[in-house]
Amino acid sequence: MKEVFEELVKKIITKEDFLLFIEEINLLEQVVFKNIEVPLWKRVKGKVREEFRNELQKLEKEGVIPASPNQQFSFFDELKNYLQKIPQVKLEIAFEPSEDFLLRIKKWFKEENHQEVILDITVNPKIVGGAIIEYQGYFRDFSLVKEMDKLTPHQILVGGKHYE
């Protein structure tokens, strides 16, 4: 079961993805006991993302999702609990990040920490560059604006060199 969950989590990158995923699971839990003769992926047609529906269809065909409604309900409940335990990384950056950039950051965290994370991205151009990171209670400000604050007006004007 854990392997299945881990596989699903790989597709969740940002906090928005996470919230959407949780919402879709909630929706699944609502339909678990209705029209049980119809497969789940068909029951949620038009209610969830197509991508999510395809994944659901795959899991149902492979028999990963149990057949009985009661077992299905507890499967989704466990999945939700698993997702909620994944740590979030708050990241304040100065630009709108690309999908590829986010994937690279997520991968970096996985390699460094051996743990999946969910990225909570805030775009704040005021920090100029760099990033402000909050992770598991730790706060680090690696923003460019902080570095610039330390410079004298002279250093800013002449490109970092101080002429007498």
Added chain:
Amino acid sequence: MSDFRSYLEKTGEIGQIVGLSHSIVYISGLPGLKPGEMIITENGEKGIVHGLGKEIAEVLMFEPEKLKVGEEVARTNKPFQIPVSQGFLGRIIDPLCRPIDGLGPVFGEKKYLSIQREAPGITRRVRVNKPLETGVMVVDLLVPVGYGQRELVIGDAKTGKTTFLLQAMVSQAKEGIICIYVGIGKETSAVKIVEDYLKEMNVFDKTVMVIATSENPSTINYLSPFSGMTIAEYFRDRGEKVLIIFDDLTSHAKFYREISLLVKRVPGRSSYPGDIFHIQAAVVERAGNIKTPDNKEVSITALPVAETLENDISGYIQTNLMAMTDGHIFFDINVFREGKRPAINAFLSVSRVGNQTKTPIDKALAGWIKRKLVEYQRVMGLSQFGVELSLETQKLLDLGKKLEILFNQGPKTIIPRSLQLFLFGLIFFGFWEDKPQNVMKVEIDEILKKYKEGVFSEVESEIKKIKNLEELKSFIGEIIPKVKKILYLPL
């Protein structure tokens, strides 16, 4: 906000409010948080870390209505501190040192001090060796208090405890001692009475009132004695003698119980948490007579108050407080009902270190009074049977009654030691022996009035030199004609 940001950058740790329950907030994050540490929220509210769980920390906040779930929190890596200033004299402040008297901000230099400081160690402490005059005769003679002593004032509600404490404050403030009144869970009207009394007696500028009313959150009330003691230590460290009054610590215990039950600590006896003794003893222990580095003696005298119900002094908090103080002054409801003021039961009151501060004449006089009062109480029982009493017994009864009259003292009457010696010298000499009790009452009032006018200023200076009872008797004998002249001179 800027405070929050700078602390955040300094400590590099961030947390979030994940739960709110009255004045207690639950915080996740902040991995290096320590108990007793001060935290700051993004809107600048400060709090004290009360307990640490695996994932969640319990924090006491003082203005919970300003907080919301999800708000960010930073560590400060400092214990909880309050800004203390010389400008607090003559002001009413709350336990967070914010003025609440409507007179605007407190100006002047402020020093940030931790509210939880360690009590002075044994090597810094000095024996209690100087008497502290409360201006209340029954206390000064029979249950004497010394500078640096911790004396519990215990009794039922409305038996005159606060009145006595105010008299002690006035008497001390007039001698230049800094007085701090810490009100815990008081009603605003009661605070007003205290303020008016101190102003009327012209000592308000020598006092600091640290007030937490019953309208404040329990966390503010819990903080009051700590803040009061920190302010007392600030003045003591400047070389001043301080008298601090905690009115009252039974209410404080109740507020702490409320907090402990809210954070789901295991309740102990009477639902109080197990550390209630430690919490209160740690505050009271900070009082005492100590030596400064330049060999000067400074002191904090603490008069904590405990309230009882129908004279029951065996309650949990009451006995705790008795154990952490150097004696107690017991305000007896039965004595109060007999109409005696102050309603102090001198026989059930104890002063463990006060007696060592007394001069031989005070000790001798107190011994004589106690002996006479014991004999009086014994024959009082006998006289109720209606038996015919000997002349000697009748005299003893009369003396006992007259001693009680002398000990009766109005709420605004402060009697200094010299006057106390003079009045008891008169009774010891037998000045009122053949006079009816009502005449004695009138004469005492007249003496007090004349004393205030300065008529007895010579007597005052002479009486201070007297060493023993015999000398006192002969001195009184010498000045009797003068006293008679003053008392009976036609207008």
